[in-house]
Amino acid sequence: MEGPVWRCRAHELRCGGRTLLMGVLNVTPDSFSDGGAFLDPEAAVAQGVRMAEEGADVLDVGGESTRPGADEVPVDVELDRVVPVIERLVKEIDRPISVDTRRAIVARAAIEVGASIVNDVTAARDPEMLTLVRDTGAGLVLMHMLGEPKTMQVDPRYDDVVGEVRSFLADRIGAAVAAGVPRSSLCVDPGIGFGKTLEHNLLLLRAIGTFRELRVPVLVGPSRKRFIGELTGVENPAERLEGTAGAVAWCAAQGVDVVRVHDVGAMRRVVDVVDAIARKGRR
Ligand code: HH2
Numbered sequence: 001m002e003g004p005v006w007r008c009r010a011h012e013l014r015c016g017g018r019t020l021l022m023g024v025l026n027v028t029p030d031s032f033s034d035g036g037a038f039l040d041p042e043a044a045v046a047q048g049v050r051m052a053e054e055g056a057d058v059l060d061v062g063g064e065s066t067r068p069g070a071d072e073v074p075v076d077v078e079l080d081r082v083v084p085v086i087e088r089l090v091k092e093i094d095r096p097i098s099v100d101t102r103r104a105i106v107a108r109a110a111i112e113v114g115a116s117i118v119n120d121v122t123a124a125r126d127p128e129m130l131t132l133v134r135d136t137g138a139g140l141v142l143m144h145m146l147g148e149p150k151t152m153q154v155d156p157r158y159d160d161v162v163g164e165v166r167s168f169l170a171d172r173i174g175a176a177v178a179a180g181v182p183r184s185s186l187c188v189d190p191g192i193g194f195g196k197t198l199e200h201n202l203l204l205l206r207a208i209g210t211f212r213e214l215r216v217p218v219l220v221g222p223s224r225k226r227f228i229g230e231l232t233g234v235e236n237p238a239e240r241l242e243g244t245a246g247a248v249a250w251c252a253a254q255g256v257d258v259v260r261v262h263d264v265g266a267m268r269r270v271v272d273v274v275d276a277i278a279r280k281g282r283r
Helices: 041-053 075-092 104-112 129-138 161-178 198-206 209-215 226-232 239-255 266-280
Strands: 005-008 011-014 020-027 058-062 098-099 119-120 139-143 184-188 258-261
Touching: 005 129, 005 139, 011 209, 020 041, 020 139, 020 266, 041 058, 058 075, 058 119, 058 258, 075 098, 075 104, 098 104, 104 129, 119 129, 129 139, 129 161, 139 161, 161 184, 161 209, 161 266, 209 258, 226 239, 239 258, 239 266, 258 266
Parallel strands: 020 058, 020 258, 058 098, 098 119, 119 139, 139 184
Antiparallel strands: 005 011
8 A cells, every 4th residue: 555755854754554653652750651761861761762772763852741730841950851861762773763852942953953853733823833843844743722721621622623634634734735835744643632632532532534635644642642542440650551452543544644552563563464454455
């Protein structure tokens, strides 16, 4: 199955042949499922290397939690967390590194030390973000979020969640292309859990195959999230492995190009099986 090629500076990610995995590396004290585990740069780099060995196609390094209710982190703190880790990982592994940030200033510093992708949960609200991506050739993930992390889970409402999220992403693709960003640098994400109830998340996942009509790679981040806890009764996010596997298998079978996961080794085994069944012409 041929899919789009996602161009991210020196890297070309071929989609379609198999489901790509983006490994989550949170250099934070307070992320919802692994807060504090990788705040130490040595531990973060070791985890990044481990995830690459386990089959991550991209590593996503973040220095600010965007869990529901989270406060903003000062910019210098975010920079201090992510830049040294990205700088070391770029030297140690040959996979593209993405920076999970909504600030162009952080994205710029990350790209300067070798990051190839900006994963922006605000779909480039920072006015500098699109020109930065255009000028550097970085890849860009445009994700849908309703409002801000602080308040997004306070009674989120939509008339038609799938239609509204899809047309938001189409508009952001349009804005990026109008700013001079090549379409081949873009990837879209419906933002599971970002201003969505359980029902909203299920509707989006059920319809995820239709997001491929946007003609850019589709990324989904279901890993360990609250909706999985709600469906399975598992309170501790770090213990939501099987529920995550269910969501990841569904995404792979629906043709999602990239899944963002914490448990790379386990999810590699899940998508290897689903891809063999669902996708022809595996690479
Ligand atoms: N989810 C989280 C963070 N970044 N980026 C994209 N593109 N899609 C997602 O679904 C997504 C994301 C939240 O997960 P995590 O990084 O584990 O938690 P926290 O925000 O608490 O650090």
